[in-house]
Amino acid sequence: MANSFGGLGLIDVVGGFCASFLATGSIYLIRKIKLSSWFIVLPILLVPSLVVPIWLSALLKLPYVALVINLILGQLVPAILGAVLVHELAKRGYKD
Structure with missing residues (x-):
């Protein structure tokens, strides 16, 4: 939703959604195959950081x-906070 107010048009809205969808799907897969919760830092950092500049650099x-x-x-702060949150929830017994 935030991208719709940014003024870069539909490509930014759709692209931002796709990047978020890929990052979320990656996090889901990491949790599903039972990797350490610290691995979720990677998609939070890398997916938006590598995908979004594809159209931003052109625009x-x-x-x-x-x-x-x-x-x-x-993305450093959200990645670290996200991993800490998932790690703490897992420690407290939250099951996927």
Whole structure:
């Protein structure tokens, strides 16, 4: 929803949804195959950081690598907090 207010158009809305869907699906698979909850940091960091700059670099006319670095830095806090939350819920007996 936030992308619809950003002014970059439908490609950003659809692309953002697809990136979120891929990241969420990856997290689901990590949990389903019973990997450590710390592995969810990877899709939270890497999927949006590698996928979103594909269209942002074209729309904003900025280098892909610069956008990747920027998004990785922006995803660090949510990735770590997400992993801590899942880890703590798992410790307390929450089952998938």
